[in-house]
Amino acid sequence: MELVSSSESHRILQTILKPLAYWYNQDNVEDIALNNPGGIWLRLRGRHTYPWHYYEDPKLSREYLRNLFYAIANTQDKPFGDEVGVPVVYCDLPDGHRFTGIMGQNIRYDDHDLEGGIALDIRRHEEEVAIKMEDFGLVKGGRLRQINRLKNIEDPDDPYDRLVLSIRRGDHILISGATATGKITFLNNMIKLLDEHKRIITIEDTRELIVPHKNRVHLVLSRTESTNKFTYSQAIDLVLRFTPDSIIGGEISTTNASAIWELMGSGHDNCFATIHADSPERAYRTFIERIKESNPEGHYEDELVYQEMKQRLRVVQINRDGNIRAVTAIT
Secondary structure, eight states: OOOOOHHHHHHHHHHHHHHHHHHHTSTTEEEEEESSTTEEEEEEOSSOSSOEEEEEOTTSOHHHHHHHHHHHHHHTTOOOBTTTTBOEEEEEOTTSOEEEEEEETTBOSOTTOSSOEEEEEEEOOOSSOOOOGGGGTOOTTOOOOOOOGGGGSOOOSSHHHHHHHHHHTTOEEEEEEOTTSOHHHHHHHHHTTSOTTSOEEEEESSOOOOOOOSSEEEEEOOSSOOOSSOOHHHHHHHHHHTOOSEEEEEEOOTTTHHHHHHHHTTTOEEEEEEEEOSSHHHHHHHHHHHHHHHOTTSOOOHHHHHHHHHHHEEEEEEEEETTEEEEEEEO
């Protein structure tokens, strides 16, 4: 059997990439993201109020994307697919652009979707840097630019206003409560308050989060079903490569706590999650316990992590008395 040369396989890959290359070779494009077959999101450079723009493209079908993923994996000699339990592909494309893709049951938009979903992100590479230092607001004799002025506003006394301001300025929020207090329901209501133009990545063990935003990806890592080798530690890299504006987790557990905490320190706004606890103080302590249980090889000093949590993470406490549920504290 005649083997295909490396140069020939790259030529074939470039041919297969043409429908996607049409988009990432557009002027002024930083990233392209695909959350579902049939459409593409472009992240544009410059001072755009809403940097993400969506375009329909029927050429980007499920069949095309499936063939593309296998072609990339074969060209890069990387394991991929259900048969080897590897749902993700990371590589540099022939022009140096960074490709990240995932396919299968770890992408779940609909519980009735037996095939699972397909999502990818391509970070454009340019040999010549198009963005200069002055584009970052750094000029000789100038002052450093302030990006989020809401961070300098003091918390209002009104609890509702305090929570809304917290969401608008990008704070991380942990919703605490016992079983059946309505934590996920409250979280779903919080998600509605996020800017509709944000790109949202959710990461859950069961699909419970309802995200009205069009630009979204839903990752599922089941605690009970181990269908592949994709873990929460690997999910961290995938989530960060997917260029999120906000990261929403489900319930904090011994499986995901370390990953959620790391994502909360990754520089992104609005990381939300829920936890079982009866008070804000207990929520912080339980989160620390879960982190240590999910990463037993890590070295954590409880009090240092506790103080960092109190600075970085706001807790919304929900308690229940019979059929009465109420927010009882917002730290």
